Amino acid sequence: MSDPSTAVSRAWVEVDLGALGENLRQVRNAAPGAGVVPMLKADAYGLGAAQVLRAVLAEFAPDGPWAIGVAAVSEGEALRALGWAGRVLVCAPVAPGEERRAALAGLTLSISALDALDRWAAAARDTGRSVSFHTEIDTGMGRAGLPAGAAGEWGPAVAERSGDLIAWEGCFTHFHSADEPDLGPTEAQVRLFRAALAELPPEPEGAPRRVVHCANSAAALRRGGFGMDLVRPGIFLYGGQAGVETHPAPVASVRARVVRVADAPPGATVGYGATYRSRGPERWATLAIGYGDGLRRALATAGGEALLHGRRVPVIGRISMDVTVVDVTGVPGVSAGDVATLVGRDGDDEIRVDEVAARVGTISYEILTGLGPRLPRVYRDGPGPKP
Missing domain, CATH: 3.20.20.10 (Alanine racemase)
Structure with missing residues (x-):
């Protein structure tokens, strides 16, 4: 993007x-x-x-x-x-x-x-x-x-x-x-x-x-x-649901840049506590966002995902205060400077705020109000360019 x-x-x-x-x-x-x-x-x-x-x-x-x-x-x-x-x-x-x-x-x-x-x-x-x-x-x-x-x-x-x-x-x-x-x-x-x-x-x-x-x-x-x-x-x-039969237009998207891409050999670990270990040759991307920005730390063990090049990629290891690592193995062409989507649409796929909230056992209100001041707000009058 x-x-x-x-x-x-x-x-x-x-x-x-x-x-x-x-x-x-x-x-x-x-x-x-x-x-x-x-x-x-x-x-x-x-x-x-x-x-x-x-x-x-x-x-x-x-x-x-x-x-x-x-x-x-x-x-x-x-x-x-x-x-x-x-x-x-x-x-x-x-x-x-x-x-x-x-x-x-x-x-x-x-x-x-x-x-x-x-x-x-x-x-x-x-x-x-x-x-x-x-x-x-x-x-x-x-x-x-x-x-x-x-x-x-x-x-x-x-x-x-x-x-x-x-x-x-x-x-x-x-x-x-x-x-x-x-x-x-x-x-x-x-x-x-x-x-x-x-x-x-x-x-x-x-x-x-x-x-x-x-x-x-x-x-x-x-x-x-x-x-x-x-x-x-x-x-x-x-953009949060108010009952399962309500259908709001999505309002907030959360984006972060890829700041590092690296090949990980079998058995490599990532994050505090080394809670994740690669099962084979993998490719990892580091995103410039963490729990200091309001990204919920619990996503690391709750199936957290991001979108890169229109494809879902899993969060691996513990989320740090400033960065998050995702596994981009099998997603060709990922490089530093690319934009990952933590909430919002990329191509034909979308991660909605209610989906993120459900993963960590909370509500969309808490996800939105928890987005920190370190994240600039960028305003549009309609959907922006797709990453």
Whole structure:
């Protein structure tokens, strides 16, 4: 593969923004009429919030999405620095003491406890800023939220704390199993959520109706967001499956250059611990990528592969911090400077991010967010040249 943008890079991540836009359109088509809150937390799942934000805004031109979703106050501040003036919804509890920063940045917080709401109201008074919040309702996730079964108790207390400077804008819940084959537990959560909503006091006269939302990528695609006001897509936008029947366009590719090719005699060993020994004459290629770049070390014993010249080649020996060795015996013409693909397409074959995740017993989220800062991100508006 010859590409001037990566000519001096040992390894890099290619991000296909056109594919990301395609995935966003799939979500919008699956949940027509619902507002969309694209999740850009964790630096847009490791792919770069600045460029992803621009791609998202292009899809929603001229008005933009209903909100951008994040998980931390610092992420909301970063979006403001990038020029996003629309709504930013922080979808996780914030640490005590961060409320003033959130108010100054004009963020919308999610509230999981009455004392958190009191701190948010204090920040509004202290800064003189009007702020808003969404109450998270816990229907079984367990990590955050006010209990669904006690909505008749905390609902009036939340309403009492709302006022001129602090608006109760919405309510949401989060699913724990919407990507599993059996949607029964998810439907049970929806019933709990709706029952809790029915226990809440009505909006004050003249106040806007509170928006309600529950759907991550899986629930948006598989159940259209259950007919609620908003959907909050995340992993599907970035090319990860959200249930086996969902089919995202691949967004991220991970490439690395071959930096050494050598013939190995029978009985030669490679890597720390000498865990691999050649069974005959072999040819090995060293790739300039390792676990210091986010390549999972466990791939060495889990059938890890790369693509070179359109063919799958196995990882051999332990993955090092900076390099990885693959067996290219039988693949003609491999030489230093060639490009190997660890995630993505090369010729007629493809290694998908979900395949890599399954090999090491994790999820695509962790593979993407684990790609290290040493890997430059290269952005395309469509598929790049094939290696």
